[in-house]
Amino acid sequence: MKPCECMKTDKLCEDCRKKLDNNIITQKEIELAKSIYKLAKIHPELNEVEIKHIIDIGKILVFVEPQDVKKIIGPGSQYVRELSDMVKKYVRINAIPRSTKGFIKSLLGNVPINRIDTIYTNDGELFRICINRRYSSKISISPENFGKIMKELSNKNIELVFE
Numbered sequence: 001m002k003p004c005e006c007m008k009t010d011k012l013c014e015d016c017r018k019k020l021d022n023n024i025i026t027q028k029e030i031e032l033a034k035s036i037y038k039l040a041k042i043h044p045e046l047n048e049v050e051i052k053h054i055i056d057i058g059k060i061l062v063f064v065e066p067q068d069v070k071k072i073i074g075p076g077s078q079y080v081r082e083l084s085d086m087v088k089k090y091v092r093i094n095a096i097p098r099s100t101k102g103f104i105k106s107l108l109g110n111v112p113i114n115r116i117d118t119i120y121t122n123d124g125e126l127f128r129i130c131i132n133r134r135y136s137s138k139i140s141i142s143p144e145n146f147g148k149i150m151k152e153l154s155n156k157n158i159e160l161v162f163e
Contacts, residue, residue, distance in 0.1 A: 007033040017137040024148070028056045035086040036072075037063075043079060045071055052096045055149055058140035061106060063153075064119045066095040079133065100154040104129060107146060111135045114163070126157045 006013035007030065012020065019025045032054050040046035049072045053063040062070055072093050073080045084091045097103050104113070112135070117128040129146075131139070141149070143160040150158040 002028065004033075008061045009157050024152075026056045027110070028060065028089065031084070032056075032060055032062070032087050032091070035083055039079060039082060039086070045156045049053050053153060055107070056089075057107065057145070059092055059150075060087065062091060063096045064093065069093055069095050100127070100150070100156060100158070103150065103153045104158070107141060107149065108139060108148075111138055124157065126159065129158060129160050131160065136162045 004013060004016050006016055012030070016025070016030070020027065020030065033051065035052060036046065040049075049064055049068040049136060051060075051064055052147055055061040055063075062072070074082075080091055094106050097106060101116075108129075108131070111131060114130040114132055117130065119126040119128060139160075143162075146160040147158060150156065
């Protein structure tokens with residue numbers, strides 16, 4: 001989810017309401033975006049930070065520009081701790097990766113990737129991320145959600161497969 005200006009208000013715009021109804025974004029992502037704007041009222045330096053994406057995969061991943069990472073984490077991790085307390089979930093701040101592989105690593109964490117297959121279909125390229133089955137319990141995101149998130153982040157068709 002890329003935060004919308006409606007997050008500064010109490011009411012969602014029509015686009016955000018549709019995304020919420022269609023499970024494209026979660027209530028937790030909306031709460032986090034609103035919490036970031038509330039925190040920016042207390043800490044004005046956060047107004048300079050542009051949130052690129054917010055993803056809820058059991059923990060909250062916030063993607064910002066590389067130069068904004070320190071700003072949103074805050075001195076002594078103060079701002080990110082306040083944010084975690086507001087949404088009652090672990091929040092991890094990431095610099096927005098420059099490559100699709102960087103996004104994949106951000107979502108999968110320390111899980112080793114066996115291989116990445118490129119499959120050419122009539123609809124274009126499909127990238128298949130192959131992970132050893134024994135690591136499936138360490139990934140807190142379903143393969144279906146992984147595909148949706150990667151499509152949103154990278155505009156590419158990517159699927160997660162356990163073998």
